[in-house]
Amino acid sequence: xxxxxxxxxxxxxxxxxxxxxxxxxxxxxxxxxxxxxxxxxxxxxxxxxxxxxxxxxxxxxxxxxxxxxxxxxxxxxxxxxxxxxxxxxxxxxxxxxxxxxxxxxxxxxxxxxxxxxxxxxxxxxxxxxxxxxxxxxxxxxxxxxxxxxxxxxxxxxxxxxxxxxxxxxxxxxxxxxxxxx
Amino acid sequence: xxxxxxxxxxxxxxxxxxxxxxxxxxxxxxxxxxxxxxxxxxxxxxxxxxxxxxxxxxxxxxxxxxxxxxxxxxxxxxxxxxxxxxxxxxxxxxxxxxxxxxxxxxxxxxxxxxxxxxxxxxxxxxxxxxxxxxxxxxxxxxxxxxxxxxxxxxxxxxxxxxxxxxxxxxxxxxxxxxxxx
Numbered sequence: 001x002x003x004x005x006x007x008x009x010x011x012x013x014x015x016x017x018x019x020x021x022x023x024x025x026x027x028x029x030x031x032x033x034x035x036x037x038x039x040x041x042x043x044x045x046x047x048x049x050x051x052x053x054x055x056x057x058x059x060x061x062x063x064x065x066x067x068x069x070x071x072x073x074x075x076x077x078x079x080x081x082x083x084x085x086x087x088x089x090x091x092x093x094x095x096x097x098x099x100x101x102x103x104x105x106x107x108x109x110x111x112x113x114x115x116x117x118x119x120x121x122x123x124x125x126x127x128x129x130x131x132x133x134x135x136x137x138x139x140x141x142x143x144x145x146x147x148x149x150x151x152x153x154x155x156x157x158x159x160x161x162x163x164x165x166x167x168x169x170x171x172x173x174x175x176x177x178x179x180x181x
Numbered sequence: 182x183x184x185x186x187x188x189x190x191x192x193x194x195x196x197x198x199x200x201x202x203x204x205x206x207x208x209x210x211x212x213x214x215x216x217x218x219x220x221x222x223x224x225x226x227x228x229x230x231x232x233x234x235x236x237x238x239x240x241x242x243x244x245x246x247x248x249x250x251x252x253x254x255x256x257x258x259x260x261x262x263x264x265x266x267x268x269x270x271x272x273x274x275x276x277x278x279x280x281x282x283x284x285x286x287x288x289x290x291x292x293x294x295x296x297x298x299x300x301x302x303x304x305x306x307x308x309x310x311x312x313x314x315x316x317x318x319x320x321x322x323x324x325x326x327x328x329x330x331x332x333x334x335x336x337x338x339x340x341x342x343x344x345x346x347x348x349x350x351x352x353x354x355x356x357x358x359x360x361x362x
Binding site for chain 2: 034036037040
């Protein structure tokens with residue numbers, strides 16, 4: 001497989017880091033891949049953007065930082081404004097329609113998904129916004145199966161919350177599928 | 182300050198990664214420091230040891246991986262057997278007495294703390310074992326104040342769980358304080 005370098009970005013409280021950890025664990029535990037997942041915090045983290053890096057590969061990964069992501073997710077305007085220049089040419093840029101107005105030219109496929117709006121309309125709980133985002137990511141990248149995400153979630157959250165998370169994951173997959181080429 | 186390089190290791194489900202994320206966030210948001218936090222997963226992660234790296238500094242951090250930790254925490258025998266050789270000479274090695282029998286010679290201070298046992302005796306909930314471990318870490322390293330950990334926790338968990346987490350944090354701090362030089 002081609003090495004997949006991803007950056008999830010947004011603001012604190014959106015569950016960006018949790019989503020990245022779940023994605024990386026699912027890839028390793030259930031897809032037999034290697035993963036490195038990291039966050040770098042600095043002055044920007046104080047009230048600024050959260051950024052979480054994930055590299056997935058079927059071979060060893062030496063350098064854990066993502067310089068140019070194939071897949072860049074931006075869940076706030078500030079994250080978009082900060083990170084859009086780093087997208088790898090020909091990569092995929094996914095934004096949330098509620099939080100991001102895309103106005104920059106990038107050499108990448110752009111997908112604007114109404115993830116937050118759909119979560120609020122269909123589930124009503126912003127806490128699973130990050131899982132909806134993961135649904136979109138797994139639909140676009142096809143690296144990790146939805147069952148693998150759900151197995152990873154099952155080991156981390158109370159079983160009474162699994163159903164809501166499954167719905168959020170499905171919602172993200174459907175939103176992405178509607179915009180796939 | 183001297184740059185602090187830490188590795189938390191143990192098995193999946195012990196909350197190693199969560200503890201590392203909380204520590205890094207607390208350092209950045211409330212102590213005005215920089216932090217990089219990462220996990221590398223590979224074949225070892227499949228039923229093996231979990232390892233989470235944290236670097237804390239008051240200056241920029243370029244390379245996010247820890248080669249030789251100043252502080253190495255091992256919460257399982259397998260993690261100890263795997264990682265004890267990487268401790269930085271003169272560093273600090275902390276193990277849990279319930280899970281680790283220390284039998285290797287290392288050029289480091291060794292502290293064996295009954296963290297798991299104390300959590301089970303005093304609180305009865307293994308879920309806060311990782312917070313007890315964080316208490317020991319902040320007591321030994323004095324990089325992050327307990328109030329900063331609690332503020333970080335307050336933004337992540339339901340308020341009804343804060344009291345139990347505060348107790349676990351205090352317990353870890355007391356266990357460490359009893360063994361400080």
